[in-house]
Amino acid sequence: MNERKQYQPHSLKSMILIAIIVAVVLVAVIMIVLWTSALEAKSEALLEQEILQRVLEKEGHEGLLKKAGVAVHDIFYGEQGLSVFLGSLDDFTYSADEMRNIAIYEGANRSVVNITTVTVSLNSFLEVLPTQGTGSGIIISRSGYILTNSHVVSGADQIIITLSDGSNYEGTLIGVDNENDLAVVKIDPADDVELDPIEFGEAASLKVGQKVVAIGNPFGYDRTMTLGTVSGVGRPVRIDSNTLINGMIQTDAAINPGNSGGPLLDSAGRMVGICTSIYSTSGGSQGIGFAIPVETAITVIPDLIKHGKVIRGWLDVTMVQLDASIVAYADLPVREGLLISTVAPGGKAEKSGLRGGSQKVQYGSSIINLGGDIIVNINKTDVVDYAGLYQSLTSTAPGDIVDVTVVRNGAYKTFQVELVQRPNQMEWMVR
Numbered sequence: 001m002n003e004r005k006q007y008q009p010h011s012l013k014s015m016i017l018i019a020i021i022v023a024v025v026l027v028a029v030i031m032i033v034l035w036t037s038a039l040e041a042k043s044e045a046l047l048e049q050e051i052l053q054r055v056l057e058k059e060g061h062e063g064l065l066k067k068a069g070v071a072v073h074d075i076f077y078g079e080q081g082l083s084v085f086l087g088s089l090d091d092f093t094y095s096a097d098e099m100r101n102i103a104i105y106e107g108a109n110r111s112v113v114n115i116t117t118v119t120v121s122l123n124s125f126l127e128v129l130p131t132q133g134t135g136s137g138i139i140i141s142r143s144g145y146i147l148t149n150s151h152v153v154s155g156a157d158q159i160i161i162t163l164s165d166g167s168n169y170e171g172t173l174i175g176v177d178n179e180n181d182l183a184v185v186k187i188d189p190a191d192d193v194e195l196d197p198i199e200f201g202e203a204a205s206l207k208v209g210q211k212v213v214a215i216g217n218p219f220g221y222d223r224t225m226t227l228g229t230v231s232g233v234g235r236p237v238r239i240d241s242n243t244l245i246n247g248m249i250q251t252d253a254a255i256n257p258g259n260s261g262g263p264l265l266d267s268a269g270r271m272v273g274i275c276t277s278i279y280s281t282s283g284g285s286q287g288i289g290f291a292i293p294v295e296t297a298i299t300v301i302p303d304l305i306k307h308g309k310v311i312r313g314w315l316d317v318t319m320v321q322l323d324a325s326i327v328a329y330a331d332l333p334v335r336e337g338l339l340i341s342t343v344a345p346g347g348k349a350e351k352s353g354l355r356g357g358s359q360k361v362q363y364g365s366s367i368i369n370l371g372g373d374i375i376v377n378i379n380k381t382d383v384v385d386y387a388g389l390y391q392s393l394t395s396t397a398p399g400d401i402v403d404v405t406v407v408r409n410g411a412y413k414t415f416q417v418e419l420v421q422r423p424n425q426m427e428w429m430v431r
Contacts, residue, residue, distance in 0.1 A: 111197060112138060114161070135260045136217045147274065174308060201270025209230065212229060244387040311397060317349045318342045339357070352418065373408050
């Protein structure tokens with residue numbers, strides 16, 4: 001009995017050791033099997049990938065799906081990637097492009113307003129004749145400020161703003177910037193009305209070929225959306241004889257009368273421009289529309305709200321635009337530019353060295369002074385007429401110093417001139 005008790009522990013240890021060895025061997029075998037399977041699976045996956053890649057290169061996505069036995073109705077390549085629609089037309093919903101377009105409209109539509117203007121005039125019988133005009137506008141703040149074109153609201157006796165929910169509000173003209181064809185209107189919505197301001201984008205980075213979207217009120221058809229691309233950037237567009245807007249966005253998105261003042265949006269639904277005009281021989285859209293860059297609006301909106309106009313820099317001189325009669329009479333060495341008739345006594349221009357004329361002559365119904373400097377360039381912008389003058393000073397402020405190049409006695413001279421605040425047009429322009 002004693003001898004058996006001595007051998008039992010030894011036998012138990014042996015059994016445990018054997019069990020451990022067997023377990024280790026089993027685990028090793030399992031690991032080897034799993035590793036081998038993984039290698040085989042990886043090898044098969046690589047082989048399949050190579051085969052699928054060859055099919056894709058040779059037959060495209062549709063061929064690849066057909067090889068897999070999938071009945072493909074159509075494939076759409078959109079901004080959100082590749083969309084595959086299976087089955088028949090009954091199963092068709094929206095492509096990637098369509099989904100993006102819908103999202104743009106639904107996101108920006110609430111920020112666009114319709115503008116109806118009423119102008120009252122009297123006929124020869126002293127009868128009141130109200131006339132209506134239409135345009136579009138863009139909500140830029142929750143407090144009720146709306147951006148539009150100045151030509152949409154210019155001269156209006158009444159401005160009616162219609163929101164996306166159909167409610168109407170009386171609009172008050174806050175400020176106008178005719179040089180950029182922009183204006184700000186204000187409404188006072190009810191306390192329970194929550195306005196949706198537009199999201200501002202960036203026009204400076206636009207590329208020709210980018211998709212753009214216009215939303216507006218063309219021909220009175222409210223909340224109309226049109227699609228197109230950026231056809232050109234940095235276009236100078238003459239609005240009238242004295243107004244040239246630089247940096248305009250050209251687009252083939254349909255812009256018609258009534259779209260003016262509405263937003264031009266990028267594919268993310270952000271405003272990159274303000275639709276303002278079309279180039280047309282018939283009055284309708286012919287594929288050439290223009291929008292003011294959003295950066296221009298951003299720079300002028302604060303002044304329009306605070307001052308009702310944009311506070312820009314100016315030269316404290318009176319000027320007359322050269323024409324053939326002045327050039328011939330005075331035998332001038334240049335044919336284009338602005339002749340300085342007078343300089344403000346003791347003013348910034350006079351202190352900088354600019355000179356006015358001394359020979360008084362009759363010019364139309366005005367008296368002008370010949371013999372003064374002829375302005376031909378300001379801050380590297382050629383000044384051939386009043387539009388060039390506006391253009392050269394449009395981004396300046398009182399106190400800024402600019403380089404003014406003039407022709408004096410046949411020679412070109414450049415002076416550094418401190419600008420003053422722009423006065424009323426009648427104070428500086430000789431007609």
